[in-house]
Amino acid sequence: MTESVGFIGLGGMGLAMATNVLKAGFGLRIYNRTAEKARPLLERGAVLARSPSEAVVPGGIVVTMVSDDQAVEDVTLGANGLLGRLGNGVHLSMSTISPRTARRLADLHQEGGAHYVASPVFGKPEVAAEARLWVVTSGNATARARVRRLQEAMSQRVFDFGEDPGAANVIKLAGNFLLGAAIEAMAEAFTLVQKHGVARQEAYEFFTQTLFDCFVYRGYGALVASEHYQPVGASPSLIRKDYGLIIEAAAEGLVPMPLAGLIHERLTATVAKGRDDADWAGFAREVSESAGL
16 A cells, blocks of 8 residues: 655745656655646646645654754644644654754654654755755654655665754764865855966866865856856755854854855845855855955
8 A cells, every 4th residue: 555645835946846756756745835837737636735734644754944943943833833743753854953942842742642754955956856865853763764765766875863852963064064165165266266367267177176076166166267156056045044053053062164154144235245146155255256257
């Protein structure tokens, strides 16, 4: 018998991920605040839910892929929230949220007899569409085992970080910090060579064939070298939210992270200038402009 999974949140990432859940043979009950976004999935046989609660099959699995901590809390704990109907089921939370929120939600699920598994992802929407995300996960061991096939349907590999429900979210924040640090480093380096008469593209081609021959430098480096920040993988405002979480987690752990603060300021300036319709790597413009370019 086909297991029916609930899926809440059909943004660029969520829609691609939910499509792969359907392709893997799961039944799907979907909820999104803007119901029109559900149309492609309804045409494939998904069932439309009118509330987060209605997306849940009691005792089953429900996935959330929404924008931030508040959105996760709203669909989980708010009026017609999923937790009230989940029973002894599993909430697979794939959003980028704070470790503190993940741990608090896990405790609330446990009190009600349900399970919470943290499972944020790495990859852009086009990667999600190809089911090639990297998924990190943590939480109750039995619940992690239960959702594994579902995670595999959306990813190229799942990385397990144990029982602490906050662990996967710490990894997600650390990964986003590393991506931002790479973008900042390339922005400064390419601006330096440009100011000294060397083309940005030449520097990009040299470094990505030698010292920094990896997909992050190749992918984001192409955007920074060309200063053309399309298509949008994630918006500056969305990743600015993530950097707020990074700074919050750093403060909680007494970890000085001055570079995270700098990148947060770059993203803040980018959003303030109305540049939220470009990829978040567009914060690299702040470096060029500060150098008079």
